Amino acid sequence: MTRRTFDDSRRWTRLGTELFLKATEAGQDGPSALPGWSRGHVIAHVAANADALGNLVHWAATGEPTPMYSSPEERAAGIESGARLPAAELTAWLRRSADALAASMDALDEPRWRAPVVTAQGRTVPASELPWMRAREVCVHAVDLAADVSFADLPTDFLTALCDDVAAKRAAAPGPAVTLRAPSARAAWKLPGHGETALVAGELTDIAAYLTGRSADPHTADGAPAPPLGAWL
Template sequence: MSSRPAVPGAAFDVILEAVREHTHVLLGATIGFSDEQWAQPTGLPGWTRSHVASHLVENARGLVRVCRGLAEGRPARMYPSHADKMRSIERGALAGGLRLQINLDTTASELQTQLPMLHGNSTPVELRAGDPMPADQIPLARLFEVVVHSVDLDVAGHEVHLHTDIALDLLAFESERLGRRPDLPGMLLLPDEGPQIRLGAEGDFSTIGGPADELVLWLARGIVSPRLRGAWDRTSVV
């Protein structure tokens, strides 16, 4: 279970701009990748950098489908099935570096034109099965993908910098998602900039504190930084 704090969070237009900004930074960081660099492995089992990029491409395409469905008043799924999603990612990962870069750019741009129309739209959508959210949180979901997968791409010199309100929103977003996992140990997150978040199993729990943006990366990828207090290597449960 999770206990999500009631925080004002970042304004919708601020999140939209963050999606644009972090996408721009990612594209600028990967533009110089050679095909050999795209083929390098990541910390995600079986995935190269090409797989990560292809996933971001398919994520953007899927979110565009959802946005268009909302605009037309009909439910739309991101992907026909999980198997179709994985096949598309594998196909995309076979593309050369230039094609990957073009696909990243064009699909992100197409999605960016759709996202503003979600402002104030509370229609429930399921981007993951069994994980409903209001439609106006789709930009936050995309931001999470871009931020976390920027780290997966492991670009030399690239660091994630998040506005405080956005970091707190992403932390609450990921806590809500992970909080549905029955195997998650009990945790009390104490972000330096905001209210605590309780998630995981009932009973005994560990307390982890530190900057909200670093707590996001620890929850998502098990990255332990010197500024986190009480964090442990949790890569086995990511």
């Protein structure tokens, strides 16, 4: 497992935001790579995520508990309504929320980055985890827009950190036993689940796609279908 740094996460956030904004030039109409979601849904989701993470930055800065979302229902409704906005309004929300989040992060000092906040999944984390959460969001969803951005466009060090993160989450939850290897990246991960251990080997981009549920046709090293993985987040 590699060690990602705070500076890495800030850098990946900036790069991922640029990639995502570029990918939105394909427009909000048409299907995304996520079942049941249009590109507009993905754009609205990422815009809402910036606002929600901004709530956690506010929590860290002031000590005032400010949840990411008031409820799961409010979160879902916001995405649905956002996806129906006119293109100019949706794009303006995306840019405004991304800029506001970046500015609020820039304003945090070192003690405030150590302040505990609670994520939408109920995890208590230091605020220093927020840049990683945003980097993961913009980078992976840039691929989900299905607009000429792929995992191959993401930095190798980000992909390695992503695989570390997702594999650790999957290893702590029920699921199939899988060993994953990316020889070109000299990296490997193990999911100690149930059943006979399957070996999934390939390029780092392929492993990242499989772990995050973005691979359309994953296979094991011997050509058999790779075991399906459950939800990641």
